[in-house]
Amino acid sequence: MIVVGSGSAGALIRSTSGRVLLVERTYRPEAPWTLPGGVIEAGETPRQACAREPYEESGGLTRVERPLVVDRVGDLVHRVFTAELPEGARIRLPERELASWAWVAPDALSGVLPARIVRRVREAIAADTDGSVRCLKDGFGPEDR
DSSP states (O other), rough: OOOTEEEEEEEOOOOOSSSEEEEESSSTTTTTTTTTTTETTOOOOOOHHHHHHHHHHHHSOOOOEEEEEEEEETTTTEEEEEEEEEOOOOOEEEEEEEEEEEEOOGGGGTSSSSSHHHHHHHHHHHHHHHHHEEETTTTTTGGGO
């Protein structure tokens, strides 16, 4: 059973050049940038939350493909799925939640995201490349703990 607020689901959306789509949240000034996504709501699966949040943020149906990362941080479980925006989708931002968006090169993530999120996103990119699913704890894989 999934408890509301027990975790989140984010979408790894990459451009054809490999850049990662990030969104800037208005309600988290201490760490505004993140992957598109959000909290899993009551009755939702993580995959459904991953599809809903980018839809609300982009105005386009997002095709969620497969899980890449499961990251346990305390009592929360954060998941990252690979996803695609439809061709020609225009990103529109809900003003009360998001200030902007950007395509960021993987090697530039550390200049934008907190270290634990950088680790999670880099693990998601690696899992997307090799077809695996990565299980993390606090952003670290078993070999890094």
